[in-house]
Amino acid sequence: MFICPTCYREIEEPEYIYGLFRPFHGGFGRRGPYPVCPCGKALTSSIVGNFSELSMLAASLRGLGVSLVCLVLAATADMRMHLQNIQITILPITIGLFSLSGMIALWRGFLWSSQRAPVTRLAPRAYGAAAGFLIPSGALAAAFLLGGMRDFSFFQRVLERVFS
Numbered sequence: 001m002f003i004c005p006t007c008y009r010e011i012e013e014p015e016y017i018y019g020l021f022r023p024f025h026g027g028f029g030r031r032g033p034y035p036v037c038p039c040g041k042a043l044t045s046s047i048v049g050n051f052s053e054l055s056m057l058a059a060s061l062r063g064l065g066v067s068l069v070c071l072v073l074a075a076t077a078d079m080r081m082h083l084q085n086i087q088i089t090i091l092p093i094t095i096g097l098f099s100l101s102g103m104i105a106l107w108r109g110f111l112w113s114s115q116r117a118p119v120t121r122l123a124p125r126a127y128g129a130a131a132g133f134l135i136p137s138g139a140l141a142a143a144f145l146l147g148g149m150r151d152f153s154f155f156q157r158v159l160e161r162v163f164s
Contacts, residue, residue, distance in 0.1 A: 002052050003118045004037040010118050011035075014043055047105050048129050053121050056128035063105075063132020067098050071136055092144065095137045102133030 002011045014035035035043040035050065043051045049062070074094040081089070109126030112119050 002035055002037075002043045002050065003122055004039065004041055004043060005051060005112060005115070005119050005122065006041045007037060007039045008116045008119055009037070011037055011043065045108075047101050048108060048122075048126050051122060052125075054125040054128070056124040056131075059125045059128025060132040060135075061128075063102075063129040064136060065132075067133050067136045070094060071098065071140055075140075091140070095141045095144065098133045098137040099141070102130045102137065105133060106130035 002014050003009070004011060014037065016033035017036050018033045037043055045051065049059075071091070071094055074090045078089050078091045105126050109123045109130060112126060113123040114120075
């Protein structure tokens with residue numbers, strides 16, 4: 001069951017539209033089908049996911065998994081660039097983007113918790129996604145700013161222990 005935050009309705013069987021472009025959503029989406037409300041609004045978001053009920057724990061685990069995979073990939077790319085003496089860093093940009101996504105999800109959860117009846121059930125999903133994005137990015141930002149990751153000695157020691 002989907003919930004439309006625009007028209008405050010529960011939609012049991014939404015219509016699915018196929019294609020690359022999501023009208024009324026503001027950008028390009030995935031290639032597969034996505035649900036659409038009868039009023040024309042897409043029932044999915046690139047940050048929160050589908051507008052259906054999900055517990056806060058499940059949403060935070062989904063957000064945590066996505067952010068950890070992306071942050072580990074960014075950290076390993078940064079370490080490779082550091083070992084090749086290239087001065088471009090991807091990790092701070094990735095941390096900033098995930099922090100921004102977490103703040104947007106937190107704001108949506110705050111707005112949805114103060115709206116009418118069916119939309120308030122979307123708030124735990126948004127709060128969980130915010131926690132899943134903000135916890136790892138905040139931990140890595142703290143480690144980055146405190147100097148533990150500035151010279152990449154932490155990642156070098158971990159990789160030496162794993163591959164030796």
